[in-house]
Amino acid sequence: METVATEPAAEERPGLRERKKQRTHDALLRAALELFTTQGYEATTVDEIAEAVDVSQRTFFRYFAGxxxxxxxxxxxxxxxxxxxxxxxxxxxxxxxxxxxxxxxxxxxxxxxxxxxxxxxxxxxxxxxxxxxxxxxxxxxxxxxxxxxxxxxxxxxxxxxxxxxxxxxxxxxxxxxxxxxxxxxxxxxxxxxxxxxxxxxxxxxxxxxxxxxxxxxxxx
Amino acid sequence: METVATEPAAEERPGLRERKKQRTHDALLRAALELFTTQGYEATTVDEIAEAVDVSQRTFFRYFAGxxxxxxxxxxxxxxxxxxxxxxxxxxxxxxxxxxxxxxxxxxxxxxxxxxxxxxxxxxxxxxxxxxxxxxxxxxxxxxxxxxxxxxxxxxxxxxxxxxxxxxxxxxxxxxxxxxxxxxxxxxxxxxxxxxxxxxxxxxxxxxxxxxxxxxxxxx
DNA sequence: TGTCAACTGTCAGTGGCTGTCATTAGCCTC
DNA sequence: GAGGCTAATGACAGCCACTGACAGTTGACA
Missing domain, CATH: 1.10.357.10 (Tetracycline Repressor, domain 2)
Known part of the structure; x- marks a missing residue:
């Protein structure tokens, strides 16, 4: 039993904070893969990835263990x-x-x-x-x-x-x-x-x- | 055709330099494994291994890629x-x-x-x-x-x-x-x-x- | 609106790893 | 067996991945 039409369900709107986190995560992931596949994995530094998404290096490590x-x-x-x-x-x-x-x-x-x-x-x-x-x-x-x-x-x-x-x-x-x-x-x-x-x-x-x-x- | 008794063959004596290298290599290997298996791999630093054999860290990396x-x-x-x-x-x-x-x-x-x-x-x-x-x-x-x-x-x-x-x-x-x-x-x-x-x-x-x-x- | 908690940035530090250069020590020849 | 050649080493500087600590910022929620 779940509400259907009138309310898009409370679970569908995870709140601004959560959405922001999701966006940062995806952006980091895409930027990383893009850089890895073009310049190569070893040749890409974490700083580069972080910079491409405009966050600090420390933030990268908060989203990915490495x-x-x-x-x-x-x-x-x-x-x-x-x-x-x-x-x-x-x-x-x-x-x-x-x-x-x-x-x-x-x-x-x-x-x-x-x-x-x-x-x-x-x-x-x-x-x-x-x-x-x-x-x-x-x-x-x-x-x-x-x-x-x-x-x-x-x-x-x-x-x-x-x-x-x-x-x-x-x-x-x-x-x-x-x-x-x-x-x-x-x-x-x-x-x-x-x-x-x-x-x-x-x-x-x-x-x-x-x-x-x-x-x-x-x-x- | 190889000389047998009187001379232990030229190939058997790789020279002092070579023997020394072999000894250093084996010593590093044994020290590394000993430390790894007792303290754990991550908990062991390369400096520790080098110190145990009394060589510089740089020398360790000349014998092992990592x-x-x-x-x-x-x-x-x-x-x-x-x-x-x-x-x-x-x-x-x-x-x-x-x-x-x-x-x-x-x-x-x-x-x-x-x-x-x-x-x-x-x-x-x-x-x-x-x-x-x-x-x-x-x-x-x-x-x-x-x-x-x-x-x-x-x-x-x-x-x-x-x-x-x-x-x-x-x-x-x-x-x-x-x-x-x-x-x-x-x-x-x-x-x-x-x-x-x-x-x-x-x-x-x-x-x-x-x-x-x-x-x-x-x-x- | 103000408080709380989560997210983030900055900074300092560790450890793996590499390049460079001067020093040491086998090796080989005369 | 003295001297030159070269491989092996040590010392130093530096890069990068990664972490802990602390302070500042910003959503969440009463």
């Missing part, structure tokens, strides 16, 4: 969106099937969620930058590892298993995560940075898992 | 040793089989190679520290990702394939790498830090790959 976090903030949206997609899969799907479908069907929602904060084009450029900046790639891989832990829990719960007893939830997620990493790398560094090519690559790589486990590859 | 590299140097030995083991696998083995055997049979050689530089006990402690220090884990995962790239090439060459055309080499390595990551995490954070438990965990997890891909997990 330079790194600003560069990866956009990926957090992606990851949370994906986690939600996995949780939403129907219970009858097999674990790997659920993970696969969550990716394939989730990309549109991910695109929309991203677009609310920064232009999609900037997001795609940022992805390429992360992949080719050692410090950022490292941080990204660690975050992905943490996401994997969460997915392990979700899968185990779906199947009513204990993660520490049955190796299958962890192994399943590991296999899936490994394949997604390959997909991601190829996508980010390849020429076609579209959602469509992402879907195609994902499907192709996941379909290649069984053949890869085969004894003899030559018998085609 | 604090991080000192903490991970020991893993580099492991990784190179593993790459050598993979390359040495007979050609008749299937890709995944070769990767598996290289791990299972390679651990002894890895242990020996490590022991030449630091006590094995220190190595094991360091492994646990890396796993539980975000900055180090991130760097470690990135290095592992690079090693994976190299293994992809090796697998592709073994099978006479092109990495960019056939997805199987990359997918195989991704699956294997994912499973090894799970194994590594469980080993480093578990109670039993022995080569034997590593072998057992590796085998168990690799054996769990096929069952994990199954449609229904309940039909046991």
């Amino acid at each position: 330079k790194e976090e600003a560069a990866l903030a956009i990926l957090e949206i992606t990851q949370e969106q994906y986690l939600a997609a996995v949780r939403a899969r129907p219970a009858h799907e097999a674990p790997l099937e659920a993970l696969r479908n969550a990716v394939l069907e989730g990309w549109d929602a991910i695109g929309e969620a991203v677009a609310e904060v920064v232009p999609v084009e900037l997001y795609l450029r940022a992805y390429g930058m992360i992949e080719s900046t050692p410090a950022l790639l490292a941080a990204h891989l660690r975050r992905s590892d943490e996401v994997a832990r969460e997915i392990e829990r979700i899968v185990a719960e779906r199947e009513g298993l204990d993660v520490d007893t049955d190796p299958r939830p962890r192994v399943t997620v590991a296999v899936f995560g490994g394949v997604m990493r390959v997909t991601e790398r190829r996508w980010a560094l390849g020429g076609d940075l579209s959602m469509e090519s992402m879907r195609a690559l994902t499907a192709a790589h996941l379909d290649a898992v069984r053949p890869s486990l085969a004894e003899k590859w030559r018998t085609d | 604090k991080e590299e000192a903490a991970l140097a020991i893993l580099e030995i492991t990784q190179e040793q593993y790459l050598a083991a993979v390359r040495a696998r007979p050609a008749h083995e299937a890709p995944l089989e070769a990767l598996r055997n290289a791990v299972l049979e390679g651990w002894d050689a890895i242990g020996e190679a490590v022991a030449e530089v630091v006590p094995v006990e220190l190595y094991l402690r360091a492994y646990g520290m890396i796993e539980s220090t975000p900055a180090l884990l991130a760097a470690h995962l990135r290095r592992s990702d690079e090693v994976a790239r190299e293994i992809e090439r090796i697998v592709a060459e073994r099978e006479g394939l092109d990495v960019d055309t056939d997805p199987r080499p990359r997918v195989t390595v991704a699956v294997f790498g994912g499973v090894m990551r799970v194994t590594e995490r469980r080993w480093a954070l578990g109670g039993d830090l022995s080569m034997e438990s590593m072998r057992a965990l590796t085998a168990a997890h690799l054996d769990a790959v096929r069952p994990s891909l199954a449609e229904k997990w309940r039909t046991d």
Whole structure:
């Protein structure tokens, strides 16, 4: 039960202070990504970013834990969106099937969620930058590892298993995560940075898992 | 043709200068790991390490590109040793089989190679520290990702394939790498830090790959 | 409108890391 | 075995990411 028309709901107007904060945050994020993707991550100082938004350096650090976090903030949206997609899969799907479908069907929602904060084009450029900046790639891989832990829990719960007893939830997620990493790398560094090519690559790589486990590859 | 007894060969005596360098390097490495594992990585400053070996901070940075590299140097030995083991696998083995055997049979050689530089006990402690220090884990995962790239090439060459055309080499390595990551995490954070438990965990997890891909997990 | 709390700027300081230059110490030749 | 060459080191200055502390400013709310 919520009020609908007459009052746009108290939650819709977060107050001037809150809106201002949001604006500063988004401005810093956009400025950071813009600078990172044009001059390079290492070559960009925090002072530059702060100056571009006309705030003090200290304020930047009040919005982001560090330079790194600003560069990866956009990926957090992606990851949370994906986690939600996995949780939403129907219970009858097999674990790997659920993970696969969550990716394939989730990309549109991910695109929309991203677009609310920064232009999609900037997001795609940022992805390429992360992949080719050692410090950022490292941080990204660690975050992905943490996401994997969460997915392990979700899968185990779906199947009513204990993660520490049955190796299958962890192994399943590991296999899936490994394949997604390959997909991601190829996508980010390849020429076609579209959602469509992402879907195609994902499907192709996941379909290649069984053949890869085969004894003899030559018998085609 | 080399002189044997009377002269211990010219290559065996790298000269005083070289030996001194080696000693400084090893001393810095040991001091760093000792401090990292006792006080924690973040809580240890480079000055402390340098002081413990009685050299200037500047000298530390001449031996290691950064604090991080000192903490991970020991893993580099492991990784190179593993790459050598993979390359040495007979050609008749299937890709995944070769990767598996290289791990299972390679651990002894890895242990020996490590022991030449630091006590094995220190190595094991360091492994646990890396796993539980975000900055180090991130760097470690990135290095592992690079090693994976190299293994992809090796697998592709073994099978006479092109990495960019056939997805199987990359997918195989991704699956294997994912499973090894799970194994590594469980080993480093578990109670039993022995080569034997590593072998057992590796085998168990690799054996769990096929069952994990199954449609229904309940039909046991 | 005045009080409170949140947001911000300024300043000082720490630690990782780099460039530069003078000094030291193996190495090699005559 | 004295002297020149060069690699290794130390000392110093400086950049940048990041943090704590304190004071000033500005929404929020009675």
